[in-house]
Amino acid sequence: MDLKKCLDMAEAAKAGQLPEISDLEELACLPEQHVLDLLPAANAVRKHFFGDQVHLCCIVNGKSGKCREDCAFCAQSAYAKTSAPVYPLIDSEKMFQGASYARENGVHRYSLVASGGRLPKAEVRMVAEAFSRMGGDGVGYCASLGILDAQDFALLKEAGVDRYHHNLETAESHFKEICTTHAYGDRVKTIREAKKAGMSVCAGGLFGIGESDLQVLELGLALRDLEVDSVPVNFLIPIKGTRLEKSSDLSPLRCLKIISLLRFALGGKEIVICGGRESNLEELHPLVFYAGASGIMTGDYLTAPGRNPQKDHAMIRRLGLTALREGE
Template identity: 50%
Template sequence: MNYFYELAKRAASGHSPDKKEIERILCLPYTETISLLPGTDLIRQTYFGRKVSLCTITNAKSGKCSEDCSFCAQSAHHGCVVDEYPLKKAGELAETGKALRGSGINRFSMVTSGKGLSSHEIQTVGRAVRDLNASGIRTCASLGVLKSVDLDYLKQSGLERYHHNLETAPSLFPRICTTHDFAQRVDTVAYARRAGLSVCSGGVFGIGETDAQVAELAMVLKDLDVDAVPVNFLIPIPGTPLENVPGLTPLRCLKIISILRFLLPDKEIIVCGGRMQNLRDLHPLIFMAGASGIMTGNYLTREGRSLEEDLRLIRDMGLEPA
């Protein structure tokens, strides 16, 4: 019997892989990634059945970000050409979300550029959240580094989930961003949890991390007890410091998802940006690797897949929307 399948059976029953078992996963050559999939598929089915969650985002405030994250086109430090506009009005944000009613999308998220928002901007988002809740739309927001008082206000406004990526392992973070530190991101996640919000936190992969650093990030997310883990695969953007990094292979993408599924067996793993560009013909295998959700529609500065294409993919894989 496949060693990794036996390991997955134990993970599905609550056994956390020990250091030696994790090392065995990490050392597996990418050419043998497929041997992980029967086990990761078992773990996914144990916790999520045949359901796949679908979320989508709107770019609520774009460009001119003061932070220097080396993968991001919206950073003012890099000079990339992107749309630039202030925070949209509450009514416009709410109408965008209301258009999703009956579409099969589970959650609508408002995403803003910048390190964080002002109190006035937080109130605008709060008004949009109240309007969306009244229409039965499940809400999420990604507004940067916030104080606990702001997260408390958003929770009181009816926000269900807060998204705040840690981006990468703490050992790599200083090479990716210098305008704020990893601890600030961890604090924001902790504040969101303390406010009673569901938390979505993951990272960007293909930015120079090793497989050991994928596991390092996973263990931080495990300690923070986040609810969902978004997985973004880098699309190198001209003008950013990472524009020339070597691309990910499809098998490495599948291994990254698999590592996260082994180490975070009961957490929602949502595959987001860069999935088509990096996984190419192996894209449908993300679910067997452990993904329990996908982000559909467009991303912040790049086009994504249509909802119709993603619903067809889910059906073709014998799965169903959550």
């Protein structure tokens, strides 16, 4: 794919038009040695929609381990043999501490994440009650509590949670290779229920789990069809004791290609680089923004250490970018 074609695709994306599927497929099949040629066009799309502002989010692992689902990558699955922590839903004080951490570190959005296929209704009420007492003050609130129903979403929204996170994880054609204890359609239904409740939706996937580059595109197009608002991009951190402990499908250049492909496919949607960015992108990880990312997750991940927010703020400033604040 030549530079002119990339720039033509960028113009289409900036105009809100989906580039031709054949062009996206050609991009997906691009050899790694040509990936850096994509960055000027992908960056142009990012700048058109987001300017120089970068979205920062952070998470707290609100309930850990003993998940009955068999997701091949997950350290918290009961099917895995890992040393991941196991504990019940944290109390409201610890939830407040997570929000304070976000506020004190200039983070735009804070999310509470709980293990398990679905959080029991009594615990959904506990989470909602805690969020209702947090107040805004520069931080937006998100929750990731598994497969919920309309009643649960209404409760969360009333409590001030304006975004729900629920990944598709991978392309539908690859899903059964990764999880067999629930269906891809269950995830799609949850996303639609959240949107029906009037919530913003954060939904993306995990890469480096055996998917092909064309399946990366398949996932991106599915997310576009669902009209999600934000797309978290995670890169596998292989964890001993999981089925994917020896997986090594990623290189720094492939990670950048995945980001660029999603930017072209998704146009003006948020793309937030989350788990595995440092370990998989290595020295190239500041280039995620030039590949099309509009945000990053900072701080620790669910069961793995992350990156200090102040280091991320310093990196953002050195790149001539600014961190977004809630309400901007």
